[in-house]
Amino acid sequence: MNYLINEWKHVFKLDPAKEISDDHLEQLCDSGTDAIIIGGTDNITFDAILELMYRVRRYAIPCILEVSSLDAISPGFDYYFIPMVLNSKEKKWIMDIQHKAIKEYREMMDWDEILVEGYCILNPESKAYKKTNCILPDEEDVISYAFMAEHIFKLPIFYLEYSGTYGDPKLVEKVKQELNKTTLFYGGGIKNVEQAKEMKQFADVIVVGNSIYTDFNDALKTVEVVK
Template identity: 60%
Template sequence: MYDVREWRHAFKLDPNKEISDKDLEKICESGTNAVIIGGTDGVTLENVLHLMARVRRYTVPCVLEISNFESITPGFDLYFIPSVLNSENVKWVTGLHHEAVKEYGELMNWDEILVEGYCILNSDCKAAKLTQSNTNLSVEDVEGYAMMAENLFKMPIFYLEYSGSYGDVEVVKAAKGHLTNTKLFYGGGIVSEEQAKEMSKYADVIVVGNIIYEDLNQALRTVQVVNEI
């Protein structure tokens, strides 16, 4: 069993985007702690299976971040289930989760499933619009969600998601100040070694995604920076 508490870095691959075998090999052999497969739109069972099979050639832990029922499939090391704490629609907090457990609960290996307490902070991103997230939050609001994840819901992961834009370091720092057992994941807009280093001071795990498809070498350097801290 893989222990996310020991992670520092993860790459997130979108099954709806193309990546060559050569580039995928570099990602999987980079020294990252995990490859997370997930996206907001265009995620199908077919493209998830295809990408999983390719990642499975390597020893890196492979995680499915579940975005819809249709793309759930056996074969991953871990399954991350987002619960969007700042969504204004209960569907994205517990609704879909209840439907999934009602349908598949007897078949689930609960040791492989981790709930992520998501807080989406970029109002322009697809995820915020899809989940109807209230992104107009103060630092105190975010701290409140962090404390909920840690103390009320005992979630293993609190995920600050800026999705495509680089976040506010002070917000990340403030959230981290309330987390002990819950691990802080940060995702959004990391495109340089400096940003990776800056966010790694406070986030337990940085998740690097879009830059993979724009500048692979820069993406790979984020692993080196985190490992040096």
């Protein structure tokens, strides 16, 4: 799996709490994007995740569950991403929830299918930031989190998450300079090809999510400019 994500450039992220038509879903899955991630913050249910997973599985594309709630873990995905929110004030979002999941599901877990993401959430107005009780880091803090992700935790993914707001390309560039083995994901506010192209100069993988539901045609075009 590590080799696989090293080949990725672009992924779409679908929120199971939001509606997407069959036509739009087909266009996303056939767009040339490298994977579909299913995950969200609010109103995430097992049934909604399962239904969306079944719809995506009709297409020949990797389908990943980003686990945000233990109650919503569903079998049948190709891979599972486990977030560690590094800039959370609460230990439970870095370690305790993960510990509980391993304690409960350890015998069922296939670690060839599971990757842990070091998250750094940088939009104080976002639901994810508030839910995980984050602290807003400065530039040196963010760079240090990236260093920790690679050199202390040995994580395969470091995820800069601006969650609906377009971030700072210069910061993304500086973070990328700190990473050699850990793959840099960027997500947040990418609405058009110009933003996709700008962020892809520095991030290994760009994640396009919210604009699927607000600017679908522009979201779709982000694939071709980075692939």
